[in-house]
Amino acid sequence: MTALESPAVVIAPKGAPIRRNTELSLLVFAALVPVLAYAETGLSMDGRLPAGMLWYGLGLGGFALLAHLSVRRCAPHADPLMLPIAALLNGLGLVFIWRLDKARELHPNYPAAQNQLLWSGLGIALFVAVMALLKDHRRLQRYTYLSGFAALVLLALPAFFPARAGDFGARIWLHLGSFSIQPGEFVKILLPVFFSGFLMVKRDALALASRRVLGLYLPRGRDLGPIVVVWALSVLILVFETDLGTSVLFFGIFVVMLYVATQRTSWVLFGALMAGLGFWAVTRAEGHVRGRIDEWLHPLAAARGAGVGQIGQALFALGAGGAFGTGLGQGHSWLIGFAAKSDFILGTIGEETGVAGVIAVLLLYGLLAERGLRTALAARDPFGKLLAVGLAAAFALQVFIVAGGVTGTIPLTGMTLPFVAQGGSSVITNWALVAVLLKISDLARRPAPGESLQPGTTP
Amino acid sequence: MNKPIRRVSVFCMLLVLALMIRANWVQGLDASALNANVHNKRTVIEAYSYPRGDIIVGGQPVTKDLLVNGNYYKYRRAYVNGPMYAPVTGYTSQVYGSNLLENVEDGILSGTDSRLFFRNALDTLTGKGKQGGDVVTTIDPKVQQAGWDGLQGKKGAAVALDPSTGAILGLVSFPSYDPSTIAGANDQKAWDALVNDKTNQPMLNRALRATYPPGSTFKLITAAAALETGKVTDINAPTDSPDPYILPGTNNQKLVNEAGDTGCLNATMNDALAMSCNTVFGKLGAEIGQQKMLDEAQKFGFNNSSMTIPVGVTASNFDTNMGPAQTAQSSIGQFDTKATPLQMAMVAAAICNNGTLMKPYLVAEERSATNSVISQTSPTQLSQATSSDVAAKLQTMMVNVVKNGTGTTAQIPGVTVGGKTGTAQHGVDNADNPYAWFVSWAKDGNKQIAVAVVVEDSDTVRNDISGMHLAAPIAKAMMQAYLGK
Numbered sequence: 001m002t003a004l005e006s007p008a009v010v011i012a013p014k015g016a017p018i019r020r021n022t023e024l025s026l027l028v029f030a031a032l033v034p035v036l037a038y039a040e041t042g043l044s045m046d047g048r049l050p051a052g053m054l055w056y057g058l059g060l061g062g063f064a065l066l067a068h069l070s071v072r073r074c075a076p077h078a079d080p081l082m083l084p085i086a087a088l089l090n091g092l093g094l095v096f097i098w099r100l101d102k103a104r105e106l107h108p109n110y111p112a113a114q115n116q117l118l119w120s121g122l123g124i125a126l127f128v129a130v131m132a133l134l135k136d137h138r139r140l141q142r143y144t145y146l147s148g149f150a151a152l153v154l155l156a157l158p159a160f161f162p163a164r165a166g167d168f169g170a171r172i173w174l175h176l177g178s179f180s181i182q183p184g185e186f187v188k189i190l191l192p193v194f195f196s197g198f199l200m201v202k203r204d205a206l207a208l209a210s211r212r213v214l215g216l217y218l219p220r221g222r223d224l225g226p227i228v229v230v231w232a233l234s235v236l237i238l239v240f241e242t243d244l245g246t247s248v249l250f251f252g253i254f255v256v257m258l259y260v261a262t263q264r265t266s267w268v269l270f271g272a273l274m275a276g277l278g279f280w281a282v283t284r285a286e287g288h289v290r291g292r293i294d295e296w297l298h299p300l301a302a303a304r305g306a307g308v309g310q311i312g313q314a315l316f317a318l319g320a321g322g323a324f325g326t327g328l329g330q331g332h333s334w335l336i337g338f339a340a341k342s343d344f345i346l347g348t349i350g351e352e353t354g355v356a357g358v359i360a361v362l363l364l365y366g367l368l369a370e371r372g373l374r375t376a377l378a379a380r381d382p383f384g385k386l387l388a389v390g391l392a393a394a395f396a397l398q399v400f401i402v403a404g405g406v407t408g409t410i411p412l413t414g415m416t417l418p419f420v421a422q423g424g425s426s427v428i429t430n431w432a433l434v435a436v437l438l439k440i441s442d443l444a445r446r447p448a449p450g451e452s453l454q455p456g457t458t459p
Numbered sequence: 460m461n462k463p464i465r466r467v468s469v470f471c472m473l474l475v476l477a478l479m480i481r482a483n484w485v486q487g488l489d490a491s492a493l494n495a496n497v498h499n500k501r502t503v504i505e506a507y508s509y510p511r512g513d514i515i516v517g518g519q520p521v522t523k524d525l526l527v528n529g530n531y532y533k534y535r536r537a538y539v540n541g542p543m544y545a546p547v548t549g550y551t552s553q554v555y556g557s558n559l560l561e562n563v564e565d566g567i568l569s570g571t572d573s574r575l576f577f578r579n580a581l582d583t584l585t586g587k588g589k590q591g592g593d594v595v596t597t598i599d600p601k602v603q604q605a606g607w608d609g610l611q612g613k614k615g616a617a618v619a620l621d622p623s624t625g626a627i628l629g630l631v632s633f634p635s636y637d638p639s640t641i642a643g644a645n646d647q648k649a650w651d652a653l654v655n656d657k658t659n660q661p662m663l664n665r666a667l668r669a670t671y672p673p674g675s676t677f678k679l680i681t682a683a684a685a686l687e688t689g690k691v692t693d694i695n696a697p698t699d700s701p702d703p704y705i706l707p708g709t710n711n712q713k714l715v716n717e718a719g720d721t722g723c724l725n726a727t728m729n730d731a732l733a734m735s736c737n738t739v740f741g742k743l744g745a746e747i748g749q750q751k752m753l754d755e756a757q758k759f760g761f762n763n764s765s766m767t768i769p770v771g772v773t774a775s776n777f778d779t780n781m782g783p784a785q786t787a788q789s790s791i792g793q794f795d796t797k798a799t800p801l802q803m804a805m806v807a808a809a810i811c812n813n814g815t816l817m818k819p820y821l822v823a824e825e826r827s828a829t830n831s832v833i834s835q836t837s838p839t840q841l842s843q844a845t846s847s848d849v850a851a852k853l854q855t856m857m858v859n860v861v862k863n864g865t866g867t868t869a870q871i872p873g874v875t876v877g878g879k880t881g882t883a884q885h886g887v888d889n890a891d892n893p894y895a896w897f898v899s900w901a902k903d904g905n906k907q908i909a910v911a912v913v914v915e916d917s918d919t920v921r922n923d924i925s926g927m928h929l930a931a932p933i934a935k936a937m938m939q940a941y942l943g944k
Contacts, residue, residue: 105530259466302498320494358482365475366471389467399478404481407482409481
């Protein structure tokens with residue numbers, strides 16, 4: 001299993017610029033923008049600069065610098081855009097969480113910004129660790145089945161833990177004392193690793209052994225095994241943990257990776273069909289999921305005596321933002337109430353920075369996902385390609401699922417907006433995800449040792 | 460593998476594109492609908508984030524804004540002399556919306572009126588906060604106070620007008636409520652108590668929004684119709700009126716006089732009004748005919764459901780399709796005839812103003828936050844209710860009522876006062892306590908005032924005397940307060 005085994009377009013020609021200085025200068029902006037946003041929020045809400053501004057700025061800058069140095073040291077050829085985008089999103093997220101911490105109208109309101117900064121630090125630490133310890137992403141292939149098993153265990157765990165009243169229906173948390181983590185977040189990396197390793201081995205069988213019916217290549221019955229297993233798993237998550245988002249996310253990742261591995265459109269159609277079927281069946285049976293769909297269809301329907309639901313409040317917040325927003329710290333997005341800082345943080349962004357801010361954030365996500373996919377294009381080994389596609393698609397899908405839910409595009413499912421929303425598990429997972437992508441891109445953009453590859457060389 | 464990866468890239472871009480389109484949809488296309496949604500608290504939070512303008516009576520604001528810095532709302536509305544002015548100001552609540560002037564003048568009071576656009580734009584540029592403008596009412600605080608004092612312990616309403624302009628000088632309803640008590644965010648108890656008080660109905664604006672059978676006060680309109688149609692030319696000539704009067708087309712259904720055998724037989728119209736003879740005016744109304752009675756009533760403002768002052772006023776009713784018997788009853792203010800106290804004040808005002816009915820108005824001026832006048836109400840004529848000739852005869856008759864008839868309690872020394880009492884039965888078989896009315900006007904030099912007072916639930920004698928004893932003194936006090944006599 002070497003990089004040369006699978007022919008691929010080689011993107012990075014010899015002598016491609018390393019771009020570490022580009023990354024550094026972008027990081028300066030990525031740290032400066034949130035610090036200025038922090039200052040503006042403080043000025044508009046209290047009429048003075050926030051007291052913690054220096055520490056916040058130093059902390060954010062320090063984290064960014066640490067990450068940058070580790071990239072410079074361990075992945076010098078890596079993509080220069082991903083780290084600054086991640087840092088910018090993380091920094092902006094902290095500002096919005098801090099802003100909501102200051103909303104005295106929000107009840108109950110537990111200060112979360114400091115914890116989030118701590119978690120971001122842990123995320124950076126994990127990022128640095130991945131940079132230093134993961135010499136070559138292909139090593140992950142060795143842990144294919146271990147990853148699969150670990151993913152399964154982590155996914156299953158919350159179902160066996162007692163649910164808490166504050167979890168609002170979805171059982172996706174693990175409560176350890178005052179600590180709670182969402183194991184599903186870590187699975188977002190483990191599953192692509194497993195799928196990549198698995199599909200690497202199986203893809204020929206899946207791609208070639210098929211019958212052609214009505215212009216579509218239909219897979220053989222026995223090759224259906226893996227997709228049926230993953231599908232069943234997704235449905236089980238949905239039923240036992242009532243977590244629509246995670247379920248859709250994992251199935252989506254799998255279908256995307258299957259498609260990329262086999263190049264068979266029929267898998268996509270088949271996957272979509274199965275997803276639709278499973279979704280329909282669960283909707284009929286599961287009240288929680290049905291409630292979510294009702295709320296999506298009628299977000300402005302108010303319960304008797306109460307106001308509209310959370311999606312309705314999120315839509316109000318977005319509508320109030322209009323084109324350019326109310327200005328930082330001047331919106332009323334705390335009306336969203338529960339989860340305003342986590343799943344619904346896009347509502348605050350939308351209200352205080354307007355559609356301009358929402359589109360900017362969405363573009364940052366799109367750019368990050370596209371850099372990941374570009375890494376997949378550039379990667380020279382099929383495992384790296386698949387893994388990069390899986391991680392990038394996981395990222396994009398998660399953004400779509402949560403942002404789509406908050407804006408009422410699709411039914412809402414409990415998910416965090418990567419890097420921005422409050423949530424420790426999410427932040428550290430996403431930093432690790434970016435680290436792995438950077439490692440893959442480092443190898444992809446690195447000139448092959450001792451070789452002088454010509455641009456566009458295809459054997 | 461690159462072809463599917465490229466396709467996945469396109470797919471991911473489509474996802475982001477879909478989100479961006481949706482964001483534009485929600486934040487652009489849908490934004491105004493979302494902002495206007497009744498469940499969107501932002502509107503109310505914004506409305507109470509800066510002080511509203513004031514409603515002004517007699518040069519003094521009767522409203523104020525308290526800086527409460529509540530959880531959601533920064534300011535809360537409060538009222539000076541709240542219960543007395545509640546029928547004028549209405550209320551504005553953080554939870555229960557608003558009504559009356561607080562509602563219809565919200566654009567000025569909140570500073571969102573488009574006529575304030577330039578000033579607001581300027582304030583935004585100079586960094587000044589949004590400010591509300593003031594609404595100056597026509598209410599005379601002395602008249603209002605006199606009506607308020609008079610109605611204490613009773614249930615009813617009083618309206619005073621300036622006949623020459625239509626300016627509303629007094630607008631009283633009792634029992635009333637203090638709008639301050641329901642202005643806040645946690646006033647559900649007070650609100651529930653007000654809404655559920657079905658016996659006192661403190662939030663009912665009786666002056667504008669309650670209609671009562673006008674009883675004998677409606678005889679003024681019948682008299683006007685008789686003179687206008689030429690049915691009666693000389694108010695001091697005997698009429699051909701039996702006592703009792705058998706209602707036309709009925710099987711011996713008699714119309715009798717409240718006061719018994721007091722000389723209503725063939726009485727002159729002048730005497731008949733002074734004694735409030737049902738027989739005389741019932742017969743007159745039936746003979747004038749339903750259509751002409753209706754025309755006259757409408758000239759005085761009846762059946763007008765679109766009148767605003769600028770607060771909406773409930774339409775007073777004179778039926779449009781009746782036989783002679785009902786017309787006879789309606790002509791003495793019974794049957795389906797119903798009037799608001801404002802309506803009966805308009806009747807007195809039109810007679811006092813030589814037959815010209817001026818449009819009643821409550822708002823004299825709208826001002827910006829910097830006290831520059833945005834609009835000023837100029838008096839307009841609503842209709843010519845009677846010719847000035849007829850009005851003069853009606854005035855003579857009304858003066859006679861106060862001098863020699865049922866309205867002697869309204870006499871003011873040195874002032875020309877005209878009036879008419881009324882008592883209207885209501886309830887099944889007239890079992891409930893009757894309504895006592897007094898409709899009057901007073902002239903002193905250039906100063907004129909027209910007043911209508913209605914008192915519900917008067918426990919006293921069921922005849923015109925109650926109008927004289929219960930309602931007339933209140934009207935007198937209001938007229939005195941205005942004329943300073």
